[in-house]
Structures are given as structure tokens and as C-alpha cells.
Amino acid sequence: MSSGSPLRLVSQSGLCEKCQVRSVAACAVLEEGELSQLESIAINKTFAPGATIFDEAEDAPSIFNVTEGTARLVKLLPSGKRQIVGFAYPGDMLGLSAHGNYTCSAEAISPVKVCRFPRKKMLALLEDFPLLKTRLLDIAAEQLSGAQDQMLLLGRKTPIEKLASFLLRLVGTHRSCDARQKNIDLVMTRSDIADYLGLTIETVSRTFTKLKTDGLITLAGKHRVVINDVSALQDLAEDSAA
Amino acid sequence: MSSGSPLRLVSQSGLCEKCQVRSVAACAVLEEGELSQLESIAINKTFAPGATIFDEAEDAPSIFNVTEGTARLVKLLPSGKRQIVGFAYPGDMLGLSAHGNYTCSAEAISPVKVCRFPRKKMLALLEDFPLLKTRLLDIAAEQLSGAQDQMLLLGRKTPIEKLASFLLRLVGTHRSCDARQKNIDLVMTRSDIADYLGLTIETVSRTFTKLKTDGLITLAGKHRVVINDVSALQDLAEDSAA
DNA sequence: CGCTCATTTGACGCATGTCAACGCGCGTGG
């Protein structure tokens, strides 16, 4: 790595080499020379909480890589009913789409920093870096698998099973929490959780209370959850009984 | 297969050039020479209705391309609750997965013919045919978009909206029906539909009856649906009111 | 012709949505 010294050009965070999500994001497969080419087409942007990163059905000129913060991916019905189809964490790609239109909106929940790539240039670059294309294919397959899990959750799980699954997924997959202590930091509101799990806020709240009452979790402030009994939660999430 | 007349090597349907789904499947992007390489690693297989093509969580040594018939993609909970995460029609790819395990089971609904590729050889071939890899990426992105639509449906739509959306999707995207006459041939059972839409069979049945009573559709036998008023159905599906 | 299985229809109860009130934390302004 470079400086440390007075000339901290690095602090713009634009230098991929120092990027915090470099090891987890798609760019992980690139070598240094390749990385600089990717870097040359990237622009860093920041979004405040609540800000829209892009809108559903809009023309999709850009592809994004989240480097900091959390975003929600939203679909709306004309009546106003909302479904959150996913959350995006550091390292996640946004805006991949086959037909050049975004399939959902993306909104910042916490302050979000992204790395923005012009779609066309990105696609052109893919032809030069087969490994990157392969990596994107893997990422897409993973996302599809996650989407299938979510369909199972939405279609066939009860509120308790839904919330248990949700909490376990947060513990398991993301650095937004400490996996050892089973300590979860919920950046999203109850309303976001409800719209993600296909429930109402009230039901989410009641279900949290129930899990707390049963001693499976502890609530420390509205956005801090401690899981006391992981295996019991897993049983609930997987619907062992009926 | 094979026989019939003495020398009908062609009838094995293995010859990609004559393949019926060639124009819609991933292989559409390949030229003739490339096609023959793909063909050399492919094996044709047939599955009777109800037969399992592959099982969830199993090691995934193969990738499939449906050439005839319809399959359902199934996920199960320990309690036996079932969610169908999709249907596969001629031209669709099955078994793409990032971690080498199938993410759901695939079962034939009608007699299904597939083209089976050894995963490793397929992946190796992808490195030689960048266009094919790009095509797969597009396909994955499309599937992801469809999955998001389905999440919206499962999480936020009422039974009527669900069924209307389902029927319209069948009309819109697949040759299993005549788009002009809005005539749909349902290969799947009510139970399949229920598990796809996150409902019970009874609710599916009642909802069909309701649409029929309201004059929006006509039922001709249990597996034949005629849509009488497409735009009214669209209004229902999109939940314009509340 | 009768059996079997898919589908339909009906009666009923409950889980979850709806509506409403309340509490709490936090920021703002006096």
C-alpha cells in the first residue's frame, strides 16, 4: 500500500487497492493492472439515508458496488403496497439487469457509499476480463439462490419462522454484526422488516416481543438484538414441527 | 427412442441443429462449429411426469436445458410445506448454481426432455465461448428479475391479484398458450398453483370460481382457461385500487 | 360401470391485518 505520509490522495477512497470491500466484492478476482482499468471507469458517490440511488423501471445506465452502508431494494404496487426484495451491504452489486432497466428501486438506509460504473464500459471491460464475468455469473447465481429462499419464506413461513430466519441470516452472512456474540445491529426500521417479510409492522413488533418473552432473544434498544439461543431459533426458522 | 426406421440417427433429437428450442435457449448465440462442441458433451434424457430430475441440496454435477415439457422447481420445509419457486419450460436452463449444489429440486410435470451437460465441461466450454457466458449472465439477470416479481406477488398481493398475475404471465411469456386467443393450457395441478402462489388449493379453486363468476375468464375443463377480459385482469393483477 | 383422485363447495375458527391509543426517545426551540 502507498502512503500514510502527508500526501493522502488515498482518502478519497477511490483507490481500489485500498478499498475496504475489495476482498469480498466482485473485483476480488482482478489483478492489480486490471483493477486500475476498472478504477478508471468508476466514480464514487455518497447517498444520505432515505436518498434514492436509482428508481425502478428507469433506464439503467449504471452498475453500482456498495462500499459502505446499507441500502434497501424496493418494489411498489400502484396501491402503495411495498415489498422489499433485498438489502444491499458493502460488497454487493446493484443494477445488474438483462434489459437495461432497473428491476427495483434502491434507497439508502444508512449513509451509503457506492462505486458507480457506466454500464456500457463495464460490459466492455467484461469481455477483457473473463474472470470478472465468471465472478458476476457466480454472484448472480448466489442471488438467485437467495431469492428462492426468500420465496419459500414469503410463501410458506409463519411470522415467527420468518423473523427467526431473518435474524439468523443477518447473523450468518454479514459483518453488520458480530457472529461470535450473536449480536445484531438492525439498521432497518420495523417497517422495512415488515415489507421485507411480507408482514405488517404490528405483527413484526409482536413477534419480536414473543421471541423476547420466550427468552430466545434480548432487545437492547430498538436496533440491537442479541440472540440467546441460536439452535432454538434455527428450529423455529426451519419449521421442524408444523 | 432411436429406432422407428432402421437408420434414424436424427430422431434421437440430439442434433442441436434441429433442436426445437435452439432459437430461444442459451445455445442461440453459438455458431455451428461451436454448437457441435457443445453437442459433444450433451446427453439427452427423458423424464416421466412426477419424476425427479434432481434433488435440492444434492451435489450438482450437471446443468440441464429443457427441450420439451414442463418441470416444477420445488423447495420443501421439514414440516412438509412446499414452495414452488418456478416452472421450467422448453428453452429454460436448470441447475445453474454458484456452490455446486442444487438450490431446489426439479420435477417433471408433463413428460420432460432435457439436454444434460456435465457441469465441469460446460464451465470449461464457457471460457472458450465468451458469448455463451454473456448469454448465461443475461439469463441469470432475467431470472433474478422474475424472482423479484414473485417476491412482490408472494409478500404483498391478495389471492385474486396473485392468480390474475399468474394467468397473465402464462399468456405473456410462453408458448404453452396461444397469445392471440388468450387461451391457456395449464399443465400444472391446482396444488402446484397453490404452492407457487403461496395459497391453499381451496383458495385457488375459489379464486378461479370468482374470476369465472365475474366473467373475466372461462374454464373449459380443469386445465383450460380462456381469458375474456385481459385489461380487467391486468387491473386486478396490478392492484390499482387497494 | 364403478373406483380413484383432482377439484369444488360449504361451514367454521383462528391468525393476522386493521384501527386506535399510548409510550418513549430525540431533536428543536424557547
Place this chain on the structure above:
DNA sequence: CCACGCGCGTTGACATGCGTCAAATGAGCG
């Protein structure tokens, strides 16, 4: 520094839509 207001979350009372259970109908097939 305190008072107030606002947004988010919780809790309660109530209603209803969908699931559950059960029986009837109908279609396909031996």
C-alpha cells in the same frame, strides 16, 4: 436546561380473510 412535538415502536381491541376440516361433485381409467 426544560418543555414540547414528532416519529417510531409497542400494545390492545376488534374484524375478517384465508386456512382447516369435511363432504359432495366430476372426470379419467381400468
